[in-house]
Amino acid sequence: MPYIPHTPEDTARMLAAIGLDSIDELFDEIPPALRAEGFAGVPAGIDEAAAARLMQSRAAQDGRSLCFVGAGAYDHYIPAAVWDLAARGEFYSAYTPYQAEASQGTLQLIYEYQSMMCALTGMEVSNASLYDGATAFAEACLMAVRANRRAGRRRILVSRALSPVYRRVAETIVAGQDIELVELPLRDGRLDPDALPADAAGQYAALALQQPSYLGTLEDVDRLSDWAAAQGLLLIAVCNPLSLAVLKPPGEWGEAGADIACGEGQPLGIPLSSGGPYFGYIVSRERLVRQMPGRIVGRTVDVDGRPGFTLTLQAREQHIRRSKATSNICTNQGLMVTAATIYMSLLGAEGLQRTAAACHANTARLAARLAALDGVRIAFEPFFHEVVLQLDRPAAAVLAGLAERGIAAGVDLGDSYPELGPAILSCATEQRSDADIEVYAAALAEVLDSSEVA
Amino acid sequence: MSPEMPLREDLIFEQSAAGRGSPALAPASGEAPGLPPGLLRSVPAALPEVSELQVVRHYTRLSQLNYSIDTHFYPLGSCTMKYNPKVCNRLAMLPGFLGRHPLAPEADGQGVMACLYELQAMLAAVTGMQAFSLTPMAGAQGEFAGVAMIMAYHRSRGDHERREIIVPDAAHGTNPATATMCGCSVREIPTDADGDIDLPALRAAVGPQTAGIMLTNPSTLGVFERRIREVADIVHEAGGLLYYDGANLNAILGRALPGAMGFDVIHVNLHKTFSTPHGGGGPGSGAVGVGRRLEPFLPLPIVGRENGRYRWLGEAERPQSIGRLSAFMGNTGILLRAYVYMRLLGAEGMRRVADYATLNANYLMHRLREAGFRLAYPARRASHEFIVTLKDLHRETGVTAMDVAKALLDRGFHAPTTYFPLLVPECLLIEPTETESPETLDAFAEALAEIRELARSDPEQLRRAPLSTPVRRLDDVRAARQLDLAWRPAD
Amino acid sequence: MSEVPENLKYTSDHEWCRLEDDGSVTVGITDHAQQALGELVYVELPEVGAEFAAGDACAVVESVKAASDVYAPLGGEVVEVNEQLEGEPELVNSSPYDEGWLLRLTPADPAAMDELLDPENYEQVLAEASD
Structure with missing residues (x-):
């Protein structure tokens, strides 16, 4: 039995010691009207290899996009x-x-x-x-x-x-x-x-x-x-x-x-x-x-x-x-x-400082690169490692276009900060390379040029 | 005994040497020229400077100072310290799940959302409830969500006078603490001599001020509340709702459904019944389930399904929700571990959980009774746990439940829960769980019997226990009077 | 056995009161209460000038295993608190009726003192509790 060590002999010996004939009797204090016999809607058990196949297929559907989202959770390297x-x-x-x-x-x-x-x-x-x-x-x-x-x-x-x-x-x-x-x-x-x-x-x-x-x-x-x-x-x-x-x-x-x-x-x-x-x-x-x-x-x-x-x-x-x-x-x-x-012991103050500074530098590079496109401007400076980018058209459509191109480009600020107009919050951690930033910039240029979003 | 345990390990700070560090682990450059100088840190934080090997040795050695399920029998009552299958951890940490940002597009999270959607449905099935939200991050947050939903329900009906929550005197301390956090007052009701709720006291307690009652069944006393339907009728007739604290769900999984007992809302501790790790104190997960009338109030987000695609349901779809309890969507990785566990066991395997948890508890209770220990509720069947009271032994020898607990550590066992429930003097609350073999239970019973003999022949020896652990009994009074909560560099 | 001095008044919640010459009343917790709590690690006292009705929680005494509210035995205004307890909560253990006093208040109704328990009645309370 999965994770239960009892042999049939163990079970029999233990029940006999207690003075019972069956496991059912252990539940005799539950009023009969309340007793359940298992439950519907739960599939039969599977073995570990089958569980591994199932979860691998599920995990393969996830987390494939290039991450430029922050907003409270950040894609840092973990030693x-x-x-x-x-x-x-x-x-x-x-x-x-x-x-x-x-x-x-x-x-x-x-x-x-x-x-x-x-x-x-x-x-x-x-x-x-x-x-x-x-x-x-x-x-x-x-x-x-x-x-x-x-x-x-x-x-x-x-x-x-x-x-x-x-x-x-x-x-x-x-x-x-x-x-x-x-x-x-x-x-x-x-x-x-x-x-x-x-x-x-x-x-x-x-x-x-x-x-x-x-x-x-x-x-x-x-x-x-x-x-x-x-x-x-x-x-x-x-x-x-x-x-x-x-x-x-x-x-x-x-x-x-x-x-x-x-x-x-x-x-x-x-x-x-x-x-x-x-x-x-x-x-x-x-x-x-x-x-x-x-x-x-x-x-x-x-x-x-x-x-x-x-x-x-x-x-x-x-x-x-x-x-x-x-x-x-x-x-x-x-x-x-x-x-x-x-993590803090491994990196020490210097490692944390270098990681944080690299996030700031990467986001600054990202912001400058994206703001060079028509229709994109940096809303506020200075910033630490996230930047608000104001757009000249609806943010949701732009983000959707980028998502189709495999980029998690940021968070749409429209619901929380409507006063900013169309705007997104983007972040480039120390994990994003210059090449990644170029991929984002090229995709954004393509989305802005295309007829997908007007 | 654990003679192989290292005795002590210096603080990581005490192993530090200026300029050492692990430079391979961070980016090469540390320049941040765009930031205003006035907002910068002037002195680096006093973190240790150590090599990677020092870190590996230090935390490996620290881990070896712990008792854990993987190393010791851990019969901590009310905590359900069962084996945490390794595969659940492995599969929850697959790169696709681990690397996904919570705010990444939904199209990029269909795998995890499929698991969570099915988990919602399986939890509803095993508890007999209508719908689940997985967002509460611990049992206490599940309790909070439950009571907040009860209050939201009453408010939605214009019933603003119901602000009192009833809890049995045997309840866990979180129940009254939760009620207070939700702005309710607390009324305690007594338990009778057999461990059931005192029904006349309950009848006298309910009224137009009653918002609801918080119950655990089987109760914290290790027995099934036999008149639960009458309890439900009394509370419902008075206009209150019933909250089920799922702390002891392991005892009845597949044998009884809280939904059928009359409960309106339930939280399930996935770190107990569904074997996600306790992790030295968390993360847990306190998923909440409801009957139909509380469904609109479930905390957000919830996973929904439309046209074969999964999506998050939020405020737009559930305007009456009590709101959000976490920045994103709760302890997702823990939910995945519970999902894998439930799929491995299936319906039949989950039923065996209650069967063998209850068999082990009743067998161990029988062994201890035979060895002369006094049970707190001798007339009752044990649930998945039971209580021994050492009141007589204490009176006879002066030895306390704490002394016995410490002596068990010396014999290679983690101690049971001591001094809870507060109702039973000098108590040990013992929960063996289904994953322990009868050999382990026999060895534990023999150790307790030996300790009992020692209490009579040489009580002083027990008062000195433990002797084999990395430290012996600690000075709690000094810890509280002369607070030393953080290491600081010498000036 | 715990000590119950003759010259004090008591409550069934294990507070004691002493009428001072100036009409104010000093309040503390009894020897029985400090024994039941164990070694105190912290005492939380009200601010001077705070006003309480009889039965209000006016202070907290805390050991490593318990924390207990202290209820005002009679209504009134706090005129002094025992500041020494801030650094030495153990005085409540070593000297519950003297150096371990908690606070002094001016009673709103001096006659309320008469309503409190005499030493004999308080000893009765203790005897019943230990049955």
């Missing part, structure tokens, strides 16, 4: 050692490290991960990860409201240049708790400093912005950080962790730095994988640590005085605090954090 190590059974098939003595590998790795995220962001404390970037942002909003609970402030100012899907997910998650996200308008693809409310003090719990923004632009983070501090608002920074090898870390923004930083961990060695699993990171100032959601690992000593690692501050969590917990989250994205920690 072979990352997943060779992360997929080891001792990491892959362990669970949350409740029994610390039997889980030092996972615990020490998470402590190293927390240390690396603090180093990258310039913050003091990190948790062991959340589900993804969008939920990390939602949890950051909840954290900011909890930190303000005595003052009762439940509204958060959010830049319109912060990922639209992050804002939607956060709204889904905070909806039940009467928390309001108030959108701040943009000018030139960046938060409009003149639109910051003069009376923010006392009204809002936090200001949230993304750097680089969803549109690839760079905010004046020092000035915005100082403004938030002057108004008594917490500052939530959403940052691509890879970009922080090049850009100023949120802990150093302005005089005081951000209070909470979070984002999508996928750029750190996690495959695109059709959308997940990824992981969300969240880091903060030490004074906010008790408002932090999720698992946290601390270093301590054992009874013999030897250093060791354990889950700590668990009284924040649902298994102890129940309805008063900081979040309902139980797990982290442990396996993804394992990969990310190995």
Whole structure:
């Protein structure tokens, strides 16, 4: 039987020991009216070779296009050692490290991960990860409201240049708790400093912005950080962790730095994988640590005085605090954090910096090459490693034409940013060669010249 | 015993040497001339500088400090630590799936979408529900989606007064935490001496304020809730809905359908019942299924099928949805692993899951009863797990459930869940799963019996356990009082 | 056995109250409560000036395995909190009735003190709980 080791003799011996004649009797406490005999609609089992053939044929249909899409997930090279190590059974098939003595590998790795995220962001404390970037942002909003609970402030100012899907997910998650996200308008693809409310003090719990923004632009983070501090608002920074090898870390923004930083961990060695699993990171100032959601690992000593690692501050969590917990989250994205920690160790600060800089340089080359075509212009500069390209005709048709030519050219911004007119968001990571960029440019020229899109 | 375990491993930071690194792994150039100097990082992040071989040795050695399913029996109650077939991992990581950007054209994702579409249908079939959304990324997010759908349903009917969620006192802590996140208040109801819900207390608790009830069946006490239909009738008559926490679905797979019990919404932990990896704490997946009246509220996106092509259904098709719970579409790679697992087992193989999980639990329970252990619910059949209470042993010898758990580590077994459910003092919640052989169960029973003898003859020895692990008992109080949450370079 | 000093008033939620000369009331948790929680690692106290009704959660005491709300035994305004607990939460364990006090409040209704449990009644509560 697949994955079940029992021989017929084993089964008979075990039933006899219990004093039963059949396996059916094990279910005699289920009322007869509720008993099911298998289920319709599920095919018969197949063997491993057949499963391999099936999945190979399915996988062969996918992921063939040349990728110039970013928008929150990025096509980076992942060194072979990352997943060779992360997929080891001792990491892959362990669970949350409740029994610390039997889980030092996972615990020490998470402590190293927390240390690396603090180093990258310039913050003091990190948790062991959340589900993804969008939920990390939602949890950051909840954290900011909890930190303000005595003052009762439940509204958060959010830049319109912060990922639209992050804002939607956060709204889904905070909806039940009467928390309001108030959108701040943009000018030139960046938060409009003149639109910051003069009376923010006392009204809002936090200001949230993304750097680089969803549109690839760079905010004046020092000035915005100082403004938030002057108004008594917490500052939530959403940052691509890879970009922080090049850009100023949120802990150093302005005089005081951000209070909470979070984002999508996928750029750190996690495959695109059709959308997940990824992981969300969240880091903060030490004074906010008790408002932090999720698992946290601390270093301590054992009874013999030897250093060791354990889950700590668990009284924040649902298994102890129940309805008063900081979040309902139980797990982290442990396996993804394992990969990310190995990835950061392999690349080091210099490797991350070179990768991030190469992404910026490639996107700059892509943007310049495409903007040389008639009907294409770069919307905003400077940008980090994504660029908004405004078109002189409907974006959806242009993207469809490029898709037919085997190019995933970017994201149509029409639904989220209609004020930009026809526009797409494109990205060239370090994996895109000059030849790839030429393929994109030639295909775009062809699509624009053709009668497909008018 | 695990004498081969390495004792300790320095932090990766402590192995760093300036200028070492692994330059073959990154592009050659690091210039970024187009960026404003004022927005740049001034000092490189304090990440380790180590060679690739150092990284490989370090993380290999760290992995060896873990107990895992691949190395140890792991009877952690309520977690379903069964074998994770290697082929599921291999096939979910085929290049076509792995390299595909989630926002790439739909034409470029027909393979993965076909798998997800079929997975939605198979999950509906094995739970008796109408429709599924695969987007929740863990059980807790599935719970959130479930309660949010219940609240959206009441709101859609103009019923704004229903803001109370009922949970049994034996419930997992996530249930009340979830209700709070959804803006609900929580009312706990008691469990009777046999582990069933106290029906008079339930009748007294329901009313026009009742949004719904969150239940696990079999419950966290390791027994089947026999009067579940009466529970469903009481809650439905009061205008509330029933939420099924799928934590224990492994116990009834193919033997009973939650849909037939009267549940309106369910989440399934694919990392338990469908054997996707626990990964040291995730990623999980908490797919949610609903009956017809909650279908419009399912979280997005969902895979649909039209004219032989698969496509994502979003806000345009499902305007009443509670919304999105992830940036893209949940833990896709985990969903693929569950899909492969279900196809390998098929209908017959999935039924055997519950059969042998239940056989193993009842057999081990029988062995322990014979060895003199006290069961929390001796009159009941075990589901796929059961509870031993060490209250008597504790009173007699001073030895605690924690001492016993640590002594098991010394004997080469991961410990069962301890101190949960909170209702049962000094408890061990034991879940062997169907993938363990009777020889392993016998060895585990003998180890527990030996520990029990030791508790009487030399309790001090148990209080010192574990002795063979990389570290011994850790100072939790110091960890919480003197927070050391990140390594920092010396100034 | 836990200690129940004669000169204090109690609640069934294991808080104690002491009437001070200036009419304010000092509040802490009992010896029984600190034993049940185990070694405290953190105490969250309200701000001076905060107002509570009787029965409101006004502080949190936290050990590694549990976190408990402390309920205001009587309504009033917080006039002082024990700032020493910020760095030394263990004082609640070592000296629950003295150095481990939590907060001092001005009662909205001084007569409410009379409604609280006498030491004998509180000992009764403890005896019933251990049955």
